[in-house]
Amino acid sequence: MIRGTHTSVQDVSLYLHIPFCNTKCSYCAFNVYTNMETHYERYVSALCREIEQVAAARPSNHRAAAHTLYIGGGTPSLLEPDQISRLIETCRRAFDLRPNAEITMEFNPGTLSLAKAQAYREAGVNRVSLGVQSAHQKTLDLFNRGHSFADAEVTYSLARMAGFDNISLDLIYGAPYQTLTEWAATLETVLAWQPEHFSMYGLTLEPKTALNAWVQSGRVAAPDDDLAADMYQLARQKAQFAGFHHYEISNWGLPSQESRHNQQYWASLPYYGFGAGAYGYVNGLRWWVLRPVRHYIERVEGTTVVEWPRSPATEGFELIDQEMAQAEFLIFGLRQIDAGVSVTEFKERFGQSLWDVYGDELLYWKERSFLHLDGDRVRLAESAYLVSNVILADFMPDTVDEA
Ligand code: SF4
Incomplete structure (x- = not known):
């Protein structure tokens, strides 16, 4: 069972990637394109075809239902809405x-009307993730978000109406020039909206992004890591x-409103990814x-034979061997603060004891008070939340040797 849900482990999850945006945010490293309106319809048709082809290629013992x-x-x-409806129906x-x-x-602020929101809901959408990011215009401008905070407020209200x-908000902290007072104001303002869920991410400077180039050239100040840590707390x-x-680590929900879809990823359970640049993970591949x-x-459009579970438009693939699967199970599992790793x-999943595989690393981090080992569960200690990347990297194969 995935914690907090009522589904069996056999259920799969589906991710559809829609790679279009009105503007490109300065920090964004996702696979997205602007000014491609003329491709939307053909893209949706291709997505439907990809979904149908992969589903039809499944062997009879891998025809699990999708729960997210x-x-x-x-x-x-x-x-x-009719395009979203076609995708969901497919x-x-x-x-x-x-x-x-x-x-x-x-949803992105400024892209919604009430009629459109209602039509998405009628199409079957029952949870919204809204990219708010900040309540301050100077941060939104630095991010090149292309909308105001008022746009985010209106979009949130329209979704409620x-x-x-079940609405989740995305926020980013640790932006250049962002003060703790501003971050507090952002939090207080959006908490007062009473959403069901938050994802809050520390800004990372990704290679090949505009913001990274601005910081490297000195045009924009570098983010302050200590201040970002205070913002997280x-x-x-x-x-x-x-x-x-x-x-x-980066997600908060009201009781029973945790993201079931993301829990599928964190539990290393299977998901199919469709659309340009999407990732999938099924049957160890x-x-x-x-x-x-x-x-x-x-x-x-040009493929007729599909090698399950891969997409007809696969660019690359890798078999996840036992060593990597164990590492991912532990790393994603530990990110789940309460659940941790059982x-x-x-043992049930891999036929090996967690202690035999990771005993040295677990004891090392426990002795430094970054891990709790109690009963059947291993969990991150509070002191580890801000340095979790360092700790979790220690469980990756060959990390220590490469250091
Ligand atoms: S961060 Fe900005 S550019 Fe990137 S996917 Fe989101 S809205 Fe589009």
């Missing part, structure tokens, strides 16, 4: 999407005070799909 669908991007709310037919499936769609009762306090369950939209469309489940 995540339509992400990019900006899926640039698509028309998943429903091809993957036997469960009647109570969590169906999340990402349309009847969405402040977010934890305020979210806890507001009744949120801090269930993953990870694959990734061609990134350029035109190449993706042409490949899907010693029993590790």
Whole structure:
């Protein structure tokens, strides 16, 4: 069982990537493109074909139902409701999407009307993820978000008016020039909206992004890591005070409103990824799909034979061997703050004891008070949340040797 859900481990998850945005954010390293409106319709048709082809190629013993669908991007709310409806219906037919499936769609501020929000809901979307990022215009401008905070407020209200009762907000902290006071104000303002869920990410400077280039050239100040750490702690306090369950390092939900889709990733359970640049992981195989939209469309349209579980537009793939699967199970598992990693489940899944495989590393971090080992569970200690990347990297194969 995935914690907090009522589904069996056999269920799969589906991710659809919509690689279109109105503007490119300065920090964004996702596979997204602007000014491609003329491709939307053909892209949706290719996505439907890809979903159907992969589903049809499944062997009879791998025809599990899907219990979550995540339509992400990019900006899926640039698509028309009838296009979203076609995508959901295709998943429903091809993957036997469960009647109570969590169906999340990402909205961006300024891309919604009430009628559009209602139509998405009628199409089957029952959870919204809204990219708010900041309540301050100077940060939104630095991020080149292309919208104001007022746009985010309006979009949130429209989603509520349309009847969405499960809304998650994305926020970013640790931006250049962002003060602790501003971050506190952002948190207080959006907490007062009473969303069901938050994802809060520390800004990272990704290679080949505009923001990274600005910082490297000295045009923009570098983010302050110590200040970002204070912002994270402040977010934890305020979210806890507001009744949120801090269930993953960067995620908070009201009780029973944790993201079922993301829990599938964190539990190393299977998911199919569709669309340009998407990743999938099924039956021990990870694959990734061609990134350029035109190449993706042409490949899907031109392929008739699919090698399950891969996409017809696969760019590359790798077999995840036992060593890597164990490392990922531990690393993603430890990110789940309360659940952590079950010693029993590790043994059931891999046929080896967690202690035999990772005993030295676990004791090393326990002795430094970064891990709790109690009963059947291994969990990160609070002191580890801000340095989790360093600790979790220690469980990757060959990390120590390479250092
Ligand atoms: S809206 Fe999201 S996906 Fe689009 S450019 Fe901005 S960060 Fe990237």
